[in-house]
Amino acid sequence: MTESTLTGKSMDAGGTGETMIELTGVEKWFGDFQALKGIDLVVGKKETVVVCGPSGSGKSTLIRCINRLEVHNRGRIVVDGTELSDDVRDIQAIRRETGMVFQSFNLFPHLTILENITLAPRQVRRKPKKEAEQTAMDLLTRVKIPDQANKFPGQLSGGQQQRAAIARALAMEPKVMLFDEPTSALDPEMIKEVLDTMEQLADSGMTMVCVTHEMGFARAVADRVVFMADGAIVEVNDPETLFTSPQEQRTQLFLSQILVHPS
Amino acid sequence: MTTTDPATRTSEPAATPPSGGPTGMAWVRENLFPDVWNSLLTLTLGPLLAWGVYALGRFLFVTGRWEIITVNLTTLMVGRFPRDQLFRLWIAIAILAVVIGLALGVANSVARAAAVESGDDYHRPWHEPIRRFGPPVTLLIVMGVFVRTATPLLLLAAALGLAAVAYRLGRMIPIRRRGQVNLVVILGVIGAQLAITGFDGVPRSVWGGLLLTIYFTVGALLFAFPLGVAVALGRRSSLPVVRGTCMVYIEFFRGMPLVVLLFTGWLVLPFFLPPQFPTPDIVTRAMVILVLFTSAYVAEIVRGGLQGLPRGQREAAQALGLSPWKQTRLIILPQALRSVIPALVGQAISLFKDTTLVLAVGLTELLQVARIIPGQEDFRGQGLFAETLIFVSLIYWVGSYWMSRESQRLEAKLGVGER
Ligand SMILES: Nc1ncnc2c1ncn2[C@@H]1O[C@H](COP(=O)(O)OP(=O)(O)OP(=O)(O)O)[C@@H](O)[C@H]1O
Ligand SMILES: [Mg+2]
Numbered sequence: 001m002t003e004s005t006l007t008g009k010s011m012d013a014g015g016t017g018e019t020m021i022e023l024t025g026v027e028k029w030f031g032d033f034q035a036l037k038g039i040d041l042v043v044g045k046k047e048t049v050v051v052c053g054p055s056g057s058g059k060s061t062l063i064r065c066i067n068r069l070e071v072h073n074r075g076r077i078v079v080d081g082t083e084l085s086d087d088v089r090d091i092q093a094i095r096r097e098t099g100m101v102f103q104s105f106n107l108f109p110h111l112t113i114l115e116n117i118t119l120a121p122r123q124v125r126r127k128p129k130k131e132a133e134q135t136a137m138d139l140l141t142r143v144k145i146p147d148q149a150n151k152f153p154g155q156l157s158g159g160q161q162q163r164a165a166i167a168r169a170l171a172m173e174p175k176v177m178l179f180d181e182p183t184s185a186l187d188p189e190m191i192k193e194v195l196d197t198m199e200q201l202a203d204s205g206m207t208m209v210c211v212t213h214e215m216g217f218a219r220a221v222a223d224r225v226v227f228m229a230d231g232a233i234v235e236v237n238d239p240e241t242l243f244t245s246p247q248e249q250r251t252q253l254f255l256s257q258i259l260v261h262p263s
Numbered sequence: 264m265t266t267t268d269p270a271t272r273t274s275e276p277a278a279t280p281p282s283g284g285p286t287g288m289a290w291v292r293e294n295l296f297p298d299v300w301n302s303l304l305t306l307t308l309g310p311l312l313a314w315g316v317y318a319l320g321r322f323l324f325v326t327g328r329w330e331i332i333t334v335n336l337t338t339l340m341v342g343r344f345p346r347d348q349l350f351r352l353w354i355a356i357a358i359l360a361v362v363i364g365l366a367l368g369v370a371n372s373v374a375r376a377a378a379v380e381s382g383d384d385y386h387r388p389w390h391e392p393i394r395r396f397g398p399p400v401t402l403l404i405v406m407g408v409f410v411r412t413a414t415p416l417l418l419l420a421a422a423l424g425l426a427a428v429a430y431r432l433g434r435m436i437p438i439r440r441r442g443q444v445n446l447v448v449i450l451g452v453i454g455a456q457l458a459i460t461g462f463d464g465v466p467r468s469v470w471g472g473l474l475l476t477i478y479f480t481v482g483a484l485l486f487a488f489p490l491g492v493a494v495a496l497g498r499r500s501s502l503p504v505v506r507g508t509c510m511v512y513i514e515f516f517r518g519m520p521l522v523v524l525l526f527t528g529w530l531v532l533p534f535f536l537p538p539q540f541p542t543p544d545i546v547t548r549a550m551v552i553l554v555l556f557t558s559a560y561v562a563e564i565v566r567g568g569l570q571g572l573p574r575g576q577r578e579a580a581q582a583l584g585l586s587p588w589k590q591t592r593l594i595i596l597p598q599a600l601r602s603v604i605p606a607l608v609g610q611a612i613s614l615f616k617d618t619t620l621v622l623a624v625g626l627t628e629l630l631q632v633a634r635i636i637p638g639q640e641d642f643r644g645q646g647l648f649a650e651t652l653i654f655v656s657l658i659y660w661v662g663s664y665w666m667s668r669e670s671q672r673l674e675a676k677l678g679v680g681e682r
Binding site: 067068069092095096098099100102104106107108109110119120123124168169172 | 573575576578579580581582583584585586589593594597598601
């Protein structure tokens with residue numbers, strides 16, 4: 001595959017064709033170590049992009065740059081028309097529009113599930129308590145754990161916690177959802193309930209960037225799959241093509257490994 | 264045994280439940296004489312212990328000349344506080360009784376509501392209040408023994424009654440008004456001090472005894488706690504100047520013996536103040552030193568709590584778009600403080616005991632009174648130090664023990680390390 005076709009695939013917005021996230025030439029260093037080596041990627045509105053690749057390839061770093069949990073050193077990141085800069089207002093604006101779900105859930109253990117979900121809408125969006133709680137209950141119903149509302153995170157199973165974390169992110173009514181290996185800390189029987197929630201979310205037209213190695217999920221939901229290695233995008237394609245006839249050797253190697261040892 | 268594992272039950276149907284433990288001789292053999300060494304230990308320590316208990320009991324109830332406490336009870340409580348102004352103290356106690364009662368009442372209804380919401384079954388065993396208030400009540404009873412007239416007892420009972428009424432009231436206050444209740448508590452504390460010093464009252468320089476000890480403990484805690492939290496946050500600031508300043512602050516005050524600091528505040532500080540600046544009185548200076556000293560320790564404790572939090576907590580708060588200050592106030596601090604409650608209470612206990620050191624700068628707090636009164640004309644040369652020291656020890660011990668018990672209760676309630 002030539003340079004130009006790769007760029008073409010990664011820079012073609014999927015979904016509705018309009019651009020939601022645009023990364024151009026994004027580089028990130030941790031000290032002397034370059035974790036991202038010039039990432040170009042466009043994510044279209046209502047598109048679901050799955051990012052996969054070997055450990056340490058920079059997947060987390062990539063999506064953490066999108067909401068400024070990491071600061072990129074070079075290149076441009078534009079989310080819904082706002083460019084990330086050092087301006088705190090731009091950062092806050094982008095974070096308000098971007099929900100994030102973490103591998104380790106990161107629910108606030110000192111607050112109930114309901115408080116976890118209503119916190120940001122009340123504090124950031126200044127929603128009245130009643131309204132925020134109403135929305136929270138609707139979301140909890142959507143992720144199928146309405147009866148856990150008044151428990152503390154520690155009293156829930158991993159799968160329930162992750163669905164609560166998804167509800168918490170959704171409560172801010174974000175335009176983009178970022179997922180960083182949302183199922184890799186879960187027992188196998190809980191993975192499905194979280195993937196179902198994510199699939200349902202993608203079907204509802206949410207723009208999503210998911211770091212995951214769940215092939216089934218990628219096949220069913222992703223518009224495009226991005227394969228990364230060593231801080232660079234190696235290959236971008238629709239899931240069927242990428243999984244069945246990968247063009248690059250790196251991709252083939254990686255796929256053969258995870259098919260032997262599914263993660 | 265109320266529950267049995269079903270597996271064991273089926274495999275050993277004939278097993279009888281263990282009885283309530285060995286009794287009589289069996290207990291003695293098992294616990295006191297299980298082998299040669301333990302028997303030896305029992306035979307040596309047993310008589311020693313028995314003799315100690317006997318000697319103490321004999322002193323407490325037979326040979327001790329407790330009239331020195333009876334005569335000086337007021338002095339132990341308030342030092343040289345003018346006796347015709349004692350009514351101000353009672354007013355202050357009444358104010359404090361009301362606000363503390365209110366605060367406890369509100370705290371109780373908050374706990375109740377939280378328990379109901381999270382589906383826990385909120386019930387307190389009937390003996391909980393007895394266990395909680397046992398130590399201070401015991402102390403009050405001991406003091407009651409030494410009281411000569413009924414007036415203080417009646418007034419104390421009245422104050423407790425006030426507190427009880429306020430507690431009931433506090434439980435009726437809607438939870439969303441608890442912010443205002445906090446304000447009332449702060450106003451009450453200020454009001455209590457004003458009731459004593461204000462309106463041509465008694466300046467703090469003549470306060471003494473337990474009054475001064477409590478004043479230093481509570482006052483220093485009230486200021487040292489927020490200051491310490493602020494310094495701990497500053498210690499982790501991204502601004503090098505702030506971080507450096509806070510680090511120097513912590514290391515300086517932790518590296519100095521409290522007595523040295525107190526002497527410095529007493530003797531050296533006046534020289535550094537500009538001449539037209541009025542030198543604050545010695546109580547203020549001692550208070551400031553106690554605050555600075557304690558806040559440095561509080562800062563280190565809180566910093567430990569901050570460091571112990573997983574990084575994901577702040578990241579999750581950031582990702583939700585909370586402002587940096589709200590991330591800290593709503594997510595980071597509540598968790599960090601919860602995790603260090605035991606250490607913070609330990610610091611409070613230390614402070615309570617360390618207030619004895621203000622006697623070095625000429626203040627007559629509780630311990631100093633205990634040292635002075637055996638030299639009074641009536642008792643001079645009779646060496647009644649044991650009586651007074653035992654009496655103040657009891658006060659320090661009950662205070663410390665109570666604080667540590669309350670902290671354990673708080674920990675259990677907040678489920679430190681569970682949630
Ligand atoms: N805070 C950091 N400081 C230094 N190096 C870091 C930091 N975060 C990540 N790295 C390095 O950057 C590289 C990319 O890390 P990243 O977490 O993005 O990988 P990943 O693809 O998400 O891997 P995994 O599948 O294991 O989560 C790794 O080599 C990692 O060691
Ligand atoms: Mg990762």
